[in-house]
Amino acid sequence: MTDLVDSMLDLMRRLPPTRVEENVSALVNICPDYADDLLGSVDQPLKLKTDRATGREYLACDYNRDGESYRSPWSNEYDPPLDDGTVPTPKLRQLEIKANEAFDTYREMYFEGGVSSVFLWDLDDGGFAGVVLFKKSLNPSTASEPSGSWDSIHVFEAAERGRQAHYKLTSTIMLELGIKSSGDISLSGSMTRQTEQDCPVQNQESHITNMGRMIEEMEIKMRNLLQEVYFGKTRDVVYDLRSIESLERQRRQRELQKELVGFMKR
Template sequence: MADLVDSMLDLMRRLPPTQVEENVASLVAMCPDYADDLLGSVDQPLKIMTDRATGKEYLACDYNRDGESYRSPWSNEYDPPLEDGTVPSSRLRKLEITANEAFDTYREMYYEGGVSSVFLWDLDDGGFAGVVLLKKVLNAASSTEPSGSWDSIHVFEAAERGRQAHYKLTSTVMLQMTDRAITASEGKESRDSDKPDAKREGEVVLSGSMTRQSEQDLPLHDQASHISNTGRMVEEMEIKMRNLLQEVYFGKTRDIVYDLRSIDDLEKARRQRELQKELVGFIKR
């Protein structure tokens, strides 16, 4: 069993990130007995669902799934309805409601849109765990504008130790961007002819995921302190991961693209070479 699951996970790491949902579904269809192990180990883009009772949107993932149903953080009900679905204790449910309100404000401040959800569950050792989900989708207004999505999954465990609590946070960010552009060819041949400039259509797809972990001991004054503590850790982690994406991943991609392709047209490059030859000829005289 372990070898088969490891092989499926190894295969997923080699397949295109943009097709993770289709690939997971294919593996589950081939090995249905290992569906739970695979779904619990592979991060997939978050799905947006609507709470039937409140009309509010929430995010669905493996952490609020029970069978084929997903629990809403707003009404605490499953969709499709599930009579014996797992729900948090009454004490934890109150904390979950407050956490959803707090991170909804965080989402509006940082993302200016999107959807957020927080789910909590009890642990056997007396502590609790939870997940903070954030998703923002950019839809292209036209065929030449960029589109993409950002998915954040922050899983944490909290263990109370007197007036302090120990937190373990595992954060995963999935980013997908598609940029389409249509440009006119700028070669000498197209300019001298009577025909309009030829058009070139290109598409650049950038996608992938990043996972980071952190642990901290933070003061605990009351139950509400859990929300402020985890909120601070999530905020710091997201800032760190955004900086890594900007400086390392996007910066490296930009350098590679500029090395592979010149942004100047061929005619301009030809004129520069001719000018250099003329200058060299004048110097030699």
């Protein structure tokens, strides 16, 4: 079992990231018995759904999925309806409601649009875990405008230790950009980082403040890394392939350099 799942994950790392949903679906059809293991291990672009009770949009992923239904963070109901779907305890549900309000404000400040969702669940050791999701998409009105999407998945665990709590955060960002004005150009990929931190806790709402600070710092760090790795390297490759200056001008510059070197050696 482990070898087969590892082989599927190894294959996914070598397939185009722009077709991750198609590839996951194909592997699930080939090995349906390992669908849960694969879906729980491969990050896919977040899907938008609408809460029928409130009319608000939310994000669907493996963390709010139960079978073929997805739970809304706004109404706490599953779509399609599920009588025995997993939901947080009343105390944790109250924290989930406040967390969704807080990160919805964070989303508006940092992304100026998009959709956010927060889902929490209890752990067997007495702590709790959760996931904070953000999605921002570019929907071009014309073919000359760029298209793309930004998906953030922040999974964390919180364990209280007296007046402090220990947090484990795993953050994944999936980026996709496309331009069709000068030929089909696609830039896509994902990045995952982990961190752990101890923070003081005064009440339940302290968890929102602590996790908000950790997620904010992680997103800033990963944005800078993405800018350096993806955009910086792409710019270097493009500049190496296509010179802004003409070949004739470069040839004259090389000849001038040789003449100067010759005069200096005399």
